[in-house]
Amino acid sequence: MLRSVLTVGGWTMASRILGFARDMLIAARLGAGPVADAFFVALKLPNLFRRLFGEGAFNSAFVPAFAGALAKEGRAAAQDLAERMGALLGLWLAVLTIAGMVFMPQVLGLLAPGFRADAGKFALAVELTRITFGYLPLICLTALVSGVLNGLDRFAAAAAAPVFFNLLLMAALVGLAPYVATPGHALAWGVLASGFVQLAMVWVAARQAGMALNLLRPPALTPEVRTVLRRMGPGVLGAGVTQLNLAVDVIIASLLPSGAVSFLYYADRVAQLPLGVVGAALGTALLPLLSRQLRGGQSLSAHRSMNRGLELALLLALPCAAGLAAAAGPIIAALFQRGAFGEAAAAASTAALIAYAFGLPAFILVKVFAPGFFARGDTRTPVKIGIATVALNLALNLMLMGPLGHVGIALSTSLAAWANAGLLAWLLARRRLFVADRRTRRVLPRLVAASLAMGLGVAALGALAPAAEGTGARAALAAGLIAAGAAGYFAAAMALRAFDPREVLRMMRRRGANAGT
Template identity: 80%
Template sequence: MLRSVLTVGGWTMASRVLGFARDMLVASRLGAGPVADAFFVALKLPNLFRRLFGEGAFNAAFVPSFAGTLVRDSRAAAQELAERMGALLGLWLGMLTVLGLIFMPQVLTVLAPGFRADPAKFALAVDLTRITMGYLPLICLTALVSGVLNGLDRFAAAAAAPVFFNLLLMAALVSLGPYVATPGHALAWGVLASGFVQLAMVWMAARQAGMALNLFRAPALTPPVMQVLRRMAPGLLGAGVTQINLAVDVIIASLLPSGAVSYLYYADRVAQLPLGVVGAALGTAMLPVLSRQLRAGQSLSAHRSMNRGTELALLLTLPSAVGLAAAAGPIVAALFQRGAFSAEAAAASSAALVAYAFGLPAFVLVKVFAPGFFARGDTATPVKIGLVAVALNLALNLLFMPWLAHVGVALATACAAWVNAGMLAWMLMRRRHFVVDRRARRVVPRILAASLAMGAVVAGLAWLLPPAQGSAGRMVRAALLIGAGAAAYLASGVATRAFSPREVLGMLRRRGRGRVVPPG
């Protein structure tokens, strides 16, 4: 178990580091102009469908069914299930890709209507998205084969595959640039090539594990396949709500002046680091723990798990949010300000990062509260609340956009996330499925106080430090602010008794093993 966690964690960290290196290279070559906007929209469309059909809901339904078939029936039956699902997924996504290639101008008229005002930019976005659409069936099949590998307890290849996405995009940008019309075309071809490489990589790993999948098998709606599809339905509804929210942001951003899509992309990439690590970890850990406790009739233990999950989420995300807001300018400048990415683009992206940082704790709290419903078999309530958040996000976008431009898009998303988290918590408390205990009432205000104290230190130091010169100077300045912020948070947290370092390490170790954290 520990070896598997370290394997996945190591490759995931490598992928995130390379992802930042990729974004730094893209920013230096493309900046935040029309080519960057067109490429980010071209990347967004297949990713929307990938998250909807290829990951999340699909893996949650397929992997348990595959593993159960493997144990209960036979290896041949499990392989047949994987091949039937792969054929069905490939057929559906292949048809979707062909339709996308044919009707791409109409699709982008809906997804990025603002690009219509600039015919050259719109035509470029159509060209790039037609190239990247081929990535959709490839990466979704990669997700299926990765699920097979996970069911076989083989984790390395599936975890390493995203690394090649980043490597191939960087290689394409550097090597293909002189031979294609724009750097955006080079990146788009890199995206497509990475789909082939990732699929080939996991398929070869499955073959070495003794399961050479025939992905061209005729699709058939067998009972095991129907069972997977039925299990997918609730997850697809929940994922669909999230993807609608993301699509709304792209639509609104496309109506703004050139560069808005890029500013939001770079800001979101920085905000995604704590969100991806903390949110994904908590969301993954909470559901099985709550499910076991509720099945065993341990309602008090479930309450404690919800409280400790909430506490841990705020312990990690409140300082991240305050720190990102206080040092947004230096962090964005250090990461991206070079080459074609100007100081003005860095300032615009950092303003969006401040807005995203405001919503960061809410995004993670949603990952904590939603399992409180899922563990009880209630998939409808989170979807209904999510639809309210989508409507609010659209309304706030329209309200904020005239006054705050692209920052209004980020702020609307953050506000909608707080409403989503608040409504989930309210419904849980109303049903007595979540009761805030004495420890949480004592600790959470202290975590907030420690975070604000840290933010004051970072903001004061940023004001005192002289302006940085050059890329190296900006990196050093950002590193000083991050280091000072971490030290200030540790000192203020211990001083206010919000936490003790030994206790935090114990919480992380227990949650990493999937055990309940007892109340302090």
């Protein structure tokens, strides 16, 4: 599992770094004004459907079925299942995309009701979203082919594909912006182009893996396909609860003064770095591993995988959360404070980042606990929890948006994430599907202590550091705090015996030896 996590995490890290470069460019060109708000909403809608119908619900239902067919019936049966699902998914997405483009004003009236107060801003958001909505079928089919690759234990191409999303958006903003109405239009066309490139990339990788998928086959409701669809239905909310909560955030943020959507976007982008690198990597690697172990009757191995996944998640998530909260101001200033993105926008985004950092471990724990249900074919339990946490997020948003503004929205999302992770863990433990072993019970309190010590140290250093003026000085301050925090955390973790680098090196050597045999 460690090797798979490192593969996915490494490519995701590269994508996130390019994503920061993209967002820095967007912040400098668009700032946090109406064009930025309109584009971020235009990007949010196809991404919401992608994560619900593509990566979230689909993968939670499809990957275990594909892995099971591959293990029990062979590659031909697994490929037939993938192609049948691809045909149905393509047909459904085509209908959804056409309907979405036709009724986009009504859709955005629900997603961003506050935009209606500014007719120009609302019209721009509708126009941009119609362009980006064509990205939906392309990226959902990319998720299908990526699920096939993950089921074949081929993680690199699927994890690398998002790199081209960032590259094409930057190229569009620089090269296309002078020839279209606004920079937002250039970004929207870049989103659409990236969908074609990502789908082509994973399809070629699947072909090289010996599974050239025919995505144009006539759809057929075979028993295997029906099983995936039954599990996929409730998984729309179960696996995508975080995205539904973020959609609620956009709805509420659109009712706040101009810029609130952008402040939340920039803060969320920073928080998404550890969530994407750690959470997505663990979820991607853990689901097929648990599926194989459970189908093979290896329940003890599955318990061990869950425990090691939990330890690895918190080993990385806790210090990331503490470090982001302690150094939020210097990080936001170093990344975005230039051009059209001024000091006031940086301060507003900093406050939102601190609120998101509080929920970061919970977001990642959901990625660890949810596969414990999905690998057993249970998508109903997470959906029940998902409905409850979406309702909780909405209630908290309405309570906190008045006194705290956009920061209340971020804090509500974090609190809802903790409720989600806590309920998932509680039900797994109650059903004896997850039991924390002796090692996990020993390590977790020490990881918490090491993270708290690091966070306090970084906060003290930030308070003592002189004010940074200029892009270079801000970048140096943020880099120094991050380096000091990383060094302090691993020193504290090793001193508390919560982390042993020699064990990781031994695991890496074993993986390397196994790969070479």
